Amino acid sequence: MTTCPFPATDRDRSAIWEMLVPRDTAAFVDGDWDRVAGDFHEGGFEGIHAHRSHDPDRWTLAYPRLADYRDDWLRMHRDLGVLPLVHITPLGFIEAMTSLERIDISGDRALAHKKFRDERVLGDGRVARTSQQSLYRLHRLAGGWKIVGFVGYLPLET
Secondary structure, eight states: OOOSSSSTHHHHHHHHHHHIIHHHHHHHHHHHHHHHHTOOOOOGGGEEEEEESSSSOOEEEEESSSHHHHHHHHHHHHHHHHHHSSOOOHHHHHHHHHHEEEEEETTTEEEEEEEEEEEETTTTEEEEEEEEEEEEEEEETTTEEEEEEOOOOOOOOO
């Protein structure tokens, strides 16, 4: 498992990192939405899909409700389960591609820059390439951080 890049004394960034990296990764691999459902602000959530484009005119409000994102998250989990991975577990695969080294905080608002990079040959000979990022918006609500939205599936320059 990836080690948190933030010092333990930076409780806000450490808490956000814990939410968005190890907890989200383990829940995603297990298909356990309930494990992460409480990390979201259901009533105020929205998710924007960038369709791997730098052009905001191509972006869409793909997840106007948290339930829409949950359903797609579970679909992506099922897609992971059928990938012909070789010499790596699904958990190791997601851990290897995920990084979160920048979290901007201003008062009770935060922006987390989560990146996904990987290239590997699959068991069927195809090459799987991932190079994208998501920008998570979080608010401190009732003493804890909640995801209120994100712009996801942005291209990541390598």
